[in-house]
Amino acid sequence: DAMVIQNPRYQVTQFGKPVTLSCSQTLNHNVMYWYQQKSSQAPKLLFHYYDKDFNNEADTPDNFQSRRPNTSFCFLDIRSPGLGDAAMYLCATSEDSGGYTYEQYFGPGTRLTVT
Amino acid sequence: GDSVTQMEGPVTLSEEAFLTINCTYTATGYPSLFWYVQYPGEGLQLLLKATKADDKGSNKGFEATYRKETTSFHLEKGSVQVSDSAVYFCALSSDSWGKLQFGAGTQVVVTP
Numbered sequence: 442d443a444m445v446i447q448n449p450r451y452q453v454t455q456f457g458k459p460v461t462l463s464c465s466q467t468l469n470h471n472v473m474y475w476y477q478q479k480s481s482q483a484p485k486l487l488f489h490y491y492d493k494d495f496n497n498e499a500d501t502p503d504n505f506q507s508r509r510p511n512t513s514f515c516f517l518d519i520r521s522p523g524l525g526d527a528a529m530y531l532c533a534t535s536e537d538s539g540g541y542t543y544e545q546y547f548g549p550g551t552r553l554t555v556t
Numbered sequence: 557g558d559s560v561t562q563m564e565g566p567v568t569l570s571e572e573a574f575l576t577i578n579c580t581y582t583a584t585g586y587p588s589l590f591w592y593v594q595y596p597g598e599g600l601q602l603l604l605k606a607t608k609a610d611d612k613g614s615n616k617g618f619e620a621t622y623r624k625e626t627t628s629f630h631l632e633k634g635s636v637q638v639s640d641s642a643v644y645f646c647a648l649s650s651d652s653w654g655k656l657q658f659g660a661g662t663q664v665v666v667t668p
């Protein structure tokens with residue numbers, strides 16, 4: 442089945458220690474998104490890639506970076522995690538075709554704990 | 557800017573009861589509307605969608621109709637099951653690249 446895969450599902454890191462979360466997709470979609478979701482809140486968009494073009498949300502902290510080396514993979518790097526960065530991180534993909542963007546498909550998420 | 561407002565939860569129901577979750581939106585232009593469901597510890601799953609006025613989205617017994625005149629997209633299910641316990645998010649997309657604007661989410665708890 443075509444899908445969005447996130448690894449690991451659970452990640453524990455120490456305060457200030459860089460961490461990388463990964464996302465891969467077999468849908469061959471050209472748009473990939475990273476969301477942060479804190480407990481009992483809606484997902485908050487951090488940034489998205491349209492093909493290789495990176496688009497940052499205005500309120501995304503500089504502490505969060507992303508890389509997309511190819512169509513299938515996208516990484517979220519948190520350079521110096523703080524306690525406030527503990528959250529579920531969701532990756533999503535969609536296909537933009539002819540100016541129309543279809544619905545987003547989400548991965549299962551990575552729950553990040555910062556100790 | 558665009559926004560989505562949905563009813564606060566938790567909504568607690570008995571099995572086989574009727575479920576309605578209200579969702580209204582504010583947007584310029586003609587957004588696409590979605591309902592996503594999130595089960596505990598999981599990512600979001602698309603439940604249904606509607607892309608133009610008067611469209612009805614349906615899936616797994618859930619339905620929602622895109623009402624432009626009332627700017628609403630209420631979610632309904634005629635007979636809920638315990639397995640429907642989850643958080644439901646209403647969302648809209650009006651940007652060309654599909655950015656989603658989510659409502660705050662409504663937790664639904666169905667008891668046997």
